[in-house]
Amino acid sequence: MIQFSSALLGQTQAVELLTQSVLRQRLAPAYLFHGADGIGKSLAARCFIESILCNGVPPSEQALIEQKLRQGNHPDVLWVAPTYSHQGKLLSAAEATAAGVKRKAPPQIRIEQIREIGRFLSRPPLLGSRAIIAIEQAQTMAEGAANALLKTLEEPGRATIIAIASSAESLLPTIVSRCQQIPFQRLDRSLMVEILTKLGKVEILDRPEILGLAQGSPGAAIAIWEQQLALPADLLDRLTKLPITRRQGLELATQIDRELDSLEQLWLVDYLQYTYWQKYRQAQTIATLEQTRSHLLAYVQPRLVWECALLKIGQPAA
Numbered sequence: 020m021i022q023f024s025s026a027l028l029g030q031t032q033a034v035e036l037l038t039q040s041v042l043r044q045r046l047a048p049a050y051l052f053h054g055a056d057g058i059g060k061s062l063a064a065r066c067f068i069e070s071i072l073c074n075g076v077p078p079s080e081q082a083l084i085e086q087k088l089r090q091g092n093h094p095d096v097l098w099v100a101p102t103y104s105h106q107g108k109l110l111s112a113a114e115a116t117a118a119g120v121k122r123k124a125p126p127q128i129r130i131e132q133i134r135e136i137g138r139f140l141s142r143p144p145l146l147g148s149r150a151i152i153a154i155e156q157a158q159t160m161a162e163g164a165a166n167a168l169l170k171t172l173e174e175p176g177r178a179t180i181i182a183i184a185s186s187a188e189s190l191l192p193t194i195v196s197r198c199q200q201i202p203f204q205r206l207d208r209s210l211m212v213e214i215l216t217k218l219g220k221v222e223i224l225d226r227p228e229i230l231g232l233a234q235g236s237p238g239a240a241i242a243i244w245e246q247q248l249a250l251p252a253d254l255l256d257r258l259t260k261l262p263i264t265r266r267q268g269l270e271l272a273t274q275i276d277r278e279l280d281s282l283e284q285l286w287l288v289d290y291l292q293y294t295y296w297q298k299y300r301q302a303q304t305i306a307t308l309e310q311t312r313s314h315l316l317a318y319v320q321p322r323l324v325w326e327c328a329l330l331k332i333g334q335p336a337a
Contacts, residue, residue, distance in 0.1 A: 027059045027066065028214055029206045036201055037063065041070045046149075047199040049172050049180040051157075053187045054203030057238020060183045063203070064153045068096060071179065072147050084146075094145040097136065100155045101126035123281045123318065128160040133167040140171065140178050150178040157182040158189035165191050172197045205235030215240060232293050246286050251278050258291060261299070262333035272325035284321060288312045295332070304332045 027034055033052070040046055050067075052060040069088055072095070073081045087093040102109040105120050112126050136152055144150050160168065172180065172194060180198075187195050206214070211230065214237040215223050223229055223244050233240035247255065254274055262268035275284060292308045295301070311328040315321060 027063055029210045030059055030063065030203055033063060033201050033203055037067050037070070041067070041074050044074070046071065046179050048175045048178070049182065049198040050201055051187060051190070051195060051198035052181060052183045052201045052203060053185065053189075055205055055234065055236050055239070056185055057233070057236035057240070057242065058203050058205060059238075060203050061153075061155060063201075064155075064181050064183055067181070068151050068153065071149070071151060072096075095147050095150050097139045097150070097152045098155070099128060099132050099136065099152065101128050101159045102132065104129065121280060124316070125159065125282060125285075126156075128154060128157060128164055130161070130164040130167055133160075133164045133171065136168070136180075137171055140176055144177060148177070150176075151181070152178065153181045153183065155183050157184040158186070160190075165194060169193055169197075206237065207235065211235065211237055211240065220244070228294060228297070231297070232289065243290075246283070247290075250283065250287075254278065255290075258287075259294060261295070261304075262329050265330060265333075268329035268333045269326055272322050272329050275325050276322035281315065281321070284315055284325075285312060288315070301332075307332050 052064060054060055065088070069085060072084050072088070072093070076084065084093070088096065091098065100111055102111055103115040103120055103122070103126050104110075105115065105118065109129060109131060110118060110120065115122065115126070136154075139152065140150055154168075157168075168182075169191065182190065182194070182198060184190055187200060208230070211233070212224060215221065218237070218241070220241055223240050226244070229240055229243050229247070232243050251274075254271075257271060257274075262271055275287065279287065288308050288311055292305050295304050295308070307328055311324055314324045
């Protein structure tokens with residue numbers, strides 16, 4: 020069975036709270052794991068679920084439980100993650116990428132998925148004493164989905180629901196009030212180095228801009244590194260400096276619109292905000308890029324958005 024202490028470095032408080040819940044058999048109907056992305060919340064949920072299902076079970080039977088959990092086919096566990104809606108079907112982020120779906124916005128937890136939770140809970144557990152549901156990135160729920168979840172939380176039955184979110188403030192207060200909160204902390208640099216080294220990502224340690232953007236999140240550091248590698252190298256290289264002519268700004272806007280999808284453009288906003296602040300310390304540049312993010316999220320034509328932004332923050336020749 021996975022041991023919390025060895026799997027989750029730097030999350031002493033969360034480990035202690037969850038371990039005691041299992042050992043004392045005092046499980047709450049619902050938990051809220053909250054904290055920055057990439058600091059171990061989902062891993063903690065998997066460890067917690069395994070501990071719940073293996074607690075009090077003979078060692079000879081634990082191996083089967085662990086195997087089913089690793090394969091994602093345990094009949095008493097439902098893991099819900101954000102999806103895209105495409106041609107009447109719900110697709111995970113990986114499925115959407117494989118299907119070539121053009122991503123215009125981040126995926127969401129949808130009301131259909133919350134209704135599936137209700138159907139899942141309508142039957143008794145098959146192998147264990149309770150059903151367990153984990154909802155990843157719960158902050159992506161729209162209002163309808165959130166209200167539907169609230170009804171489920173009011174009468175969960177023989178179940179434990181784990182909502183995983185970036186912050187408690189990102190969810191409805193009525194949902195938060197029905198959950199036992201488990202806070203997760205950002206990690207200091209020494210733990211970041213230890214975790215990234217263990218994961219074989221030592222090349223990230225030589226990239227201070229990635230560590231700065233990650234802000235104490237190993238998972239975020241890896242995601243930033245992988246996203247950086249996936250983007251056109253010449254584009255990032257050209258963007259490391261502010262455009263110095265209007266033509267250069269317009270050309271960059273065209274390239275961004277042509278080569279990056281909507282989510283990649285939103286990632287680029289974060290990257291440029293950090294990069295430009297480190298180089299130029301211009302508050303107006305950061306504010307312009309924040310406005311760029313708002314316009315992209317509002318589905319304004321991307322090339323126009325980037326043209327306006329790059330012309331405004333650049334240093335055009337007279």
